[in-house]
Amino acid sequence: MSCPYHKEPADPKAPAVTEPTIDGPGEPIPQPPERLLTGNLGEIDPSFAVSSFWRLADIYGPIYRLNLLNREVIILSDYELINEVCDDSRFEKATKGVMETLRVFIKNGLFTAYSDEHEWYIAHRTLVPAFGPIKIRKMFDKMVDIASQMVLKLAFDVIGLCAFNYRFNCFYTDEPPEFATRMAETLVEAGRRTNRLTVENALRVFSKREMLDNIDYMWAVCDQIVADRKANPHPDADDVLNVMLTVKDPVSGEGLSDELIRYEMATFLVAGHETTSGTFNFLFYNLLQHPDKLQKCYAEVDEVIGDSAIELAHLPRLKYVEASIRETLRYFGPIPILSRHSRRETVLGGRYRVDPGTVLLCNLRGLHHDPAVWGPDANEFRPERFLNGGWEAMPANAWKPFGTGVRACIGRALAEQEMLITCALIFQRFVVEMADPNYELKMRSTLTIKPADFKIKVRRRPGKDRMVGLAGGPAVSAVHTAPSAKNDARSSAADGGDGLKALAIYYGGNTGTCKSFGEDLQTAAPSYGFSVPDGVRNLDDAVENLPTDRPVLIVTSSYEGQPPDNARGFVAWLETRAESSPDMLKGVAYSVLGAGNKDWASTYHRIPKLVDSLMEKMGAKRLFPAAMVDVSEDIVGPFEDWKAGVFPVIREFSGATSEVKTDELKVDVVHPDAPVKLAGPDISTGLVLVNREIVKKGVGPQKKHMEVLLSPGSRYQSGDYLVVLPYNPRASVLRVMNRFGLHPDDALTVTGTNKEYLSATDGHITALELIGARVELATPISQRQVATLAKKLPISEELAALAADDKLYRSEILDKRVSVLDLLEDFPECDLSFSEYVDMLTPLSPRQYSISSSPLAYPAVSSQGSFPSLSGSGNGGVDEGQTSLTCSITYDVFEGVPALSGHGTFAGVSSTYLSNLGPGSRLRCFVRSTSSSKFRLPADPKTPVILVAAGTGIAPMRAFIQERAAIAGARGKTGSEIFASATLYYGCRAYDEDFLYRDELQGWEKDAGVVKVRPAYSRHGPDGSAGGKHVDEVIWEDRDELVDQFKKGGRILVCGSAARLGRSTHDVFLRIYKETHPEATDEDAEAWLLVQKEDRYLSDVFG
Known part of the structure; x- marks a missing residue:
């Protein structure tokens, strides 16, 4: 393989390229309105310029121009135009912006060299053969050597070992190597300098000095590697460093100078580390957001490799894993922009005149999401688009994550092989999970883009020995075998300590209700002879991890027929393996409780029913029939009935004999001698800007329009939700306090419960916080709770009748929405303690509202200056988050009508809370995507x-x-x-x-x-x-x-x-x-x- 350029510059005898022409000035290129002096600079987020290009492309379309302080750039965002500028005979790479800034570090290395630089031709002709297919295949063993160590810092060492036979040894220290740290700092500063005014850069002498010190250190490391190799030659070493030291350019006969070798080494480390690590971040984020795709990767690796050591012959058969990597690079690749310019005056798209030298920024997000190429699902993550001939049928220049033409990345084959090997080894050995199940994607920008603060956790797959997949480790045929049951739960249930049997509890839910049910089960478990040593865990934690040595209780919900966020992986796992592994869950003993809302008739309880049926189909033993809760009616009663039925059954099944009286929930009240000072962090994440009425008074429920400035980094799309955590209405809170003789500032200590929503970080919580912000006060009382109140009365016939008669309970309690507090006020002689009352309540659930605005209609607001309290903190990169977006919601206000229960007036919890917020109020909220x-x-x-x-x-x-x-x-x-x-x-x-x-x-x-x-x-x-x-x-x-x-x-x-x-x-x-x-x-x-x-x-x- 040789460089397409054999002469410098292009052969003058070659046929002249005919540029397209048009009559007249051509069609004007759209442009945002300019401001005096700064032009369009105000449109650009200096902390994350690429996000501004994306936003403007959504507004102005596939082509628009910007005047950035008298520097004109044109942004292209669709296949038609970007395909045209990929023609190397008419256009070439423009080394501008951050690449030009980086020349202070890597000078005229392959990445930042100008297209007419003599050194680029020499290096390109010399190095391209070193990254050819045969050479890359020979690097397989070295890649496996590094990748087998299974840590997230692998990308840096892969480049070091394969290219220079040098180990940075990232794996043996808790911190990244100093070279990697200094490189990251240099890239961040280069990005910042590119987006600053020249005068500001001149004034920032300390940051410049720090950047130059970092560059000196990295150059010294590179020079030392070269010096060591020269002092200790390895003539048989088949690595890139030997090529750079010994091979001559076949055209000019020149070799690479030591200085140029230094710059090329730095280029490889910058380009290889940034892009590969960013791709891994996006790959695992996307797969974890689409558990069905993740399970297909696992299934393919199990089928192709099994427990054998990975071999080169396995790689071509990993079609789905490869397609997932390719789809990641399309959907959100680490390189967001290609920079080009025309060689001569030309016409673009048959209608736009372009001057030579004008920078053309190719927006790869626009290219890779163009529905004209990728279809109506272009904005969806779907690896299948690259299978069954999809890759081969892709139009030329439609997929460009590695650049284009002669200036495309020469390390593409190395990166693709490295990522495929690494993914295969991870899928072979580990279950991958999000460290934070509630993580919402935010991006950070250095030279590339990647998710900010995104972390995963891994655990070894059941039945996978530590040496699985390694040479010398256990090898079996490449056929997936389901993990077998470790033991029989009936005869040898695990010891949970203190003479108790172990119990596992998992939940799936978005609003906290299912989790609170799980915590209630955990609290009750000791009284039946059980403990829950692992605590109440997300259902996704049970993927390939369902225990067989203890009973399993599962509480989960449905959301419009889809699994909750923290159960999507578990459901996908069951669905993917149900047919191929019918005995996979043999030895598991379980029972399911489902939560749902009957208003969604077609999908009512779909997920809990699906989980219940699939687990039985896959060999698990159902210990107790599944029960279903309708959250629109009695949310507590069916749960209590199921709890009362399931515990005796699992007790008998497990052979539990101990009876330990559980601690009862207890709330101690401390009346302080002095008022509690109002202090503490501002926990709100949004700032109310507008809250106005939008209908005439007296026309049904009041309707309002609210605009909220979101916290820095929060992003949304039209169709998403704003999720609000409200406070209970003041009147309801005061009713509780009056009933139990509390003051808002009383300090409460809650013990004897596993209900996390009642906990306090410092051990104390005020009565106002507990009653106002932690629990639901208006939930209808359950029949069991009615019976409990009846036992607390000297004369209990009326309540006893309600508790015993289902029809009477529905007409007098459910239909009238009578709460625990309502009945306590009706029966003031009821001797119910405050602790018992709190134990009857469910957690305060967040409410979600459809967003009624488009982010394209509101300019991003700097998080500094006007709203300093919303400023984000730096984290070693430039985050997509130092500007804030505004969104709006439209909501009904439910208040002022007589309560059905006969107790005062009804006040909707969330709508009443929102309606009383004025401009400047803080709001606890976050954005929930509807992309799924x-x-x-x-x-x-x-x-x-x-x-x-x-x-x-x-x-x-x-x-x-x-x-x-x-x-x-x-x-x-x-x-x-x-x-x-x-x-x-x-x-x-x-x-x-x-x-x-x-x-x-x-x-x-x-x-x-x-x-x-x-x-x-x-x-x-x-x-x-x-x-x-x-x-x-x-x-x-x-x-x-x-x-x-x-x-x-x-x-x-x-x-x-x-x-x-x-x-x-x-x-x-x-x-x-x-x-x-x-x-x-x-x-x-x-x-x-x-x-x-x-x-x-x-x-x-x-x-």
Whole structure:
């Protein structure tokens, strides 16, 4: 293999390249409005410039220009334009920006050399053969040597050993090697210097001095490696260092100078370490976000390699692992930008004039997410797109994570082999998990991009010896065998200590309810002769780790038919292995408790039922029938019934004989002599900017629009949720305090329980914090709790009857939403202690609201200056997080009406809390993505969209329409010029009463042309005209048009009440289907709609 350039510069006898031409000045390139003196510099986040390029591409489209202090750059973001600039005969690499800044470190090394530098030609012709296919295959054993040590710092040592036969020995120290630390500091400072003004760089003398000291140190290390090799030659060493020292350029006959060798060594370490480690970060993040894909990787490695030592012949057979790496590099690769410029004046895209030398930044996120190439699921992580001929059918220049043309990365083959080996060894031996199951992706930027503060934890897979996969270790055929049961739980249940038998408890849930059930089981376990030595654990911790030496209790929920976040891996594991490993869970003994909401009728309790059935199918023994809790009704009673039934059964099964009285939950009250000072950290993560009413008073529940400045680094997309942790209404809190004689400042000590939500870091918690912010006060009392209260009364006939009669309990308690506190006030003589009361309560659950804004409509705000309390802290890189985004929510306020229980007025916990917040208030909140549910606008703007909403269900629809309007406005075009049709079907009472965001929507329809609004007025329309219509009726009227849109690939998005809008919309689309398919039965129509709900009929409905 040789360099395409055999002469310097290009052969003058070669045919001249004909540049495309156009008449006239050409089409103007879109550009954001400029500011005096600074041009477009204000559009760029100096801490993470690439994120600004992404945002502006979303707004201005596939091409736009920026004036950055009189330096013009053009950003390209689609396949058509980037494919054109990959033509090396017309365009070449532009060594500008951070690459130019890095020349102070790696000078004219391969990465940062100018394209006309003589040294680049010499080095390229000399080194490309050293990274050819045969050479890379010969590096296999060295890669396995390093990768087998299984630590996250491997990338640095792989480059060192394979290229220079030098060990940095990252694995034997707790900290990264000094070279790696100094290199990271240099890259960060180079990035910062690139984005600063020249005068600011001149003033930062200390940071410059520190960077130069780091460079001197790294140069010295490189020079020492070269000197050692010269003093101790290894003529037979088949490494890159020997090539650089001994091989001459075949064209000029020149060798590489010691100085150039130094720069090339630094280049390899910078480029190889940054890109490979970043890819590993993104790979494991994406796989852990998609447990079904992760399980396919495990299954493939088990099939291909088994427990054998990995061999070179295995690599070509690891198709799915390879596709996962390729998809990671497409979906979120570490290199975000390619920098090019034209050799001559030219025309781009047949309509844009480009001057020679103008920097063209190729936005690889735009290229790799272009639906014209990657299809409507371009924004989804799907390794399967590269299988079954998908890789071979990919258009030229559509996948560019390693650069392009003659300046592409020469170490690509080394990196691909290194990553494949490492992934195979990890999947062969370890179960990989997120260290923080609640981690939300934030990025950091040095030379490359990678997840910030993302950490994984690993544990050895069951049955995998420490030497599995190593030469000399145990070797078996490459056939997966399920881990066998270690012992029989009935005859030898594990000792849990103190004479107790061991019990395992796992939970899956997003809101805290299932976890609190698990903690309640843990608290009760000793009274039945059990302990829970491992504590209450996430269900994902049970992947390949279900114990066979103790009973297993599982508490899990469903979210619109999908597993909760911390159970997705477990469910994917069961689903992936159910058919191939029918005896995999032999020896496991279990019982399942499910939680769900009956308003989601089609997916009610789907996940707990699935877990229960798959575990039995895979050989596990069901000890006690599964029970299901409906959280919309009595949430505690069914749980207590299941608990009372399951413990005696597992006690008999395990042979438990000990009876240890468990500690009862106890709350000690300390009345302080002086008021407690108001102090402590500001725990809120958002700042309320706006909180205004948006309907006339007296028209149903009050409706409000709130805008929140999110904490630095928080990112969202249209369709996501804002999750809010509220406080209980003040009136409810005071009722509790009055009942039990408490003061808000009383210090409480909680003991005798495993309920984590009641714990305090310093041992004490105030009564106000416990009652106001930790527990639900309005949950209906359960039948068992009614019976408990009856026992505390001198005369208990009335409560005893409620506890014994299911029908009476439903009519008098559930239907009227009577809480524990309500009954205590009805029966003041009830001798219930405060400790017993707290033990009856469930944890305060976070509430989620659909975000009603698009991030494209709000400029990012610096986290410094105006909002210093929201500033993030540095962490060794430039995080995607030193600017803050604004989002809005739209919500109903439920308060002021008489409570059904007869106790005062009803006040919704979260809505009352939100309605009382004014501008400047802090709000405990975070963003929850809906990416897994696909509730998004289509990736292809030419896909028709049908939006269906009622009431505050308008929230995500407003975000989608606002996004289209922002894009159309920035590009100076109408919606029809950019997008396919979007139709909003919106239900409200009356035109002039509760038509939310009416003026905005009408403006977006009339002026921007980004939506067609079809309101349905149940009472009256404009000017008092007759109403009487509901959304489904208007949809039925438009059915012919909707059928046409759906045939063109249209997507339906629904948001509103599950029981009303969700049901009626579901039914009307079934009617439309049956009308267009007269032969279809009801079952056929339901089956058709079920298929559409996978990606074309998407709902975000609420109870």
